[in-house]
Amino acid sequence: MPNGHRPGLRHLLDILGEDLGAAHAHDPAARSRIEVALAYPGVHALWTHRVAHRMWHRPGLRLPARLVSQLARWLTGIEIHPGARIGRRLFIDHGMGVVIGQTTVIGDDCVLFHGSTLGGRSMAKGKRHPTLGDRVMVGAGAKVLGPLWIGNDVQVGANAVVTKDVPAGMVAVGVPAIVRAPGHRPDHGQHVEDASELLEYVI
Numbered sequence: 733m734p735n736g737h738r739p740g741l742r743h744l745l746d747i748l749g750e751d752l753g754a755a756h757a758h759d760p761a762a763r764s765r766i767e768v769a770l771a772y773p774g775v776h777a778l779w780t781h782r783v784a785h786r787m788w789h790r791p792g793l794r795l796p797a798r799l800v801s802q803l804a805r806w807l808t809g810i811e812i813h814p815g816a817r818i819g820r821r822l823f824i825d826h827g828m829g830v831v832i833g834q835t836t837v838i839g840d841d842c843v844l845f846h847g848s849t850l851g852g853r854s855m856a857k858g859k860r861h862p863t864l865g866d867r868v869m870v871g872a873g874a875k876v877l878g879p880l881w882i883g884n885d886v887q888v889g890a891n892a893v894v895t896k897d898v899p900a901g902m903v904a905v906g907v908p909a910i911v912r913a914p915g916h917r918p919d920h921g922q923h924v925e926d927a928s929e930l931l932e933y934v935i
Contacts, residue, residue: 750821751775751778751779751822752765752769753765753821754821755772756768759772759823773807773809773824773826774824774825774830774844776807776808777810778812780803780804780808780812781812781816781818784797784800784801784812785797785815785818787800788814800814801813801814809827809829810829811831811832812832813832813833813836815834815835816833816834816838816850817836817838818832818838819838819839819840819842819866820840820841821842823842823844824843824845825843825844825845825846826845826846829846830845830846830848831848831849832861833852833861834860835852835859835879836850836861836863837863837864838864838868839864839866839884841866841867842866842868842870843868845873845874846873847872848871848875849874849877850876852878860878860879862878862879863879864876865882865883867884867885868884869886869887869888871888871889871891871892872891874890874891874892875894876888876894877893877895880895880897880898881898882894882897882898883902884901886899886901886902886904887903887904888903888909889903889905889906891907892905893906893907893908894908894909896911901913901914
């Protein structure tokens with residue numbers, strides 16, 4: 733949701749409906765949108781963030797926005813700074829332990845798994861967290877650190893630590909993360925047939 737944008741009620745309902753649809757589409761365990769709305773902490777954290785983010789950009793409401801964010805963290809185990817800019821249809825699977833820093837930007841149709849961090853590497857002011865393009869998937873426990881650019885359709889393997897930009901369409905695995913094209917076979921015998929194989933280790 734762009735900063736300062738004031739959606740009407742219809743637009744807001746559309747966004748909330750898209751959030752439900754994204755969870756239902758990405759999680760085969762989801763049986764209905766009602767179940768998602770009631771029992772998915774990732775959706776609860778995202779909805780709370782959409783409120784906190786709007787407050788963050790109103791004069792005098794930054795402290796209340798932080799308190800709303802902390803309440804969501806306490807309830808869901810997911811910490812999203814109210815300053816983070818999150819696109820549409822983000823799905824946070826399982827959720828517990830996800831951290832999204834203040835200057836993070838997330839595109840549309842992204843997926844984050846539990847324990848993943850979009851964090852910083854410096855205490856300096858300014859942009860210090862990553863920017864994710866559209867349709868980026870970040871595996872469980874993965875860390876994407878610093879003001880990096882993660883291109884569209886990138887997939888970050890579980891427990892990877894990414895400290896450099898990743899071009900669109902690539903796969904990042906390992907510590908520190910090595911960038912590979914989907915389908916690339918590494919020399920040391922660890923077969924990475926395609927991105928879907930990596931995702932077997934995501935959950």
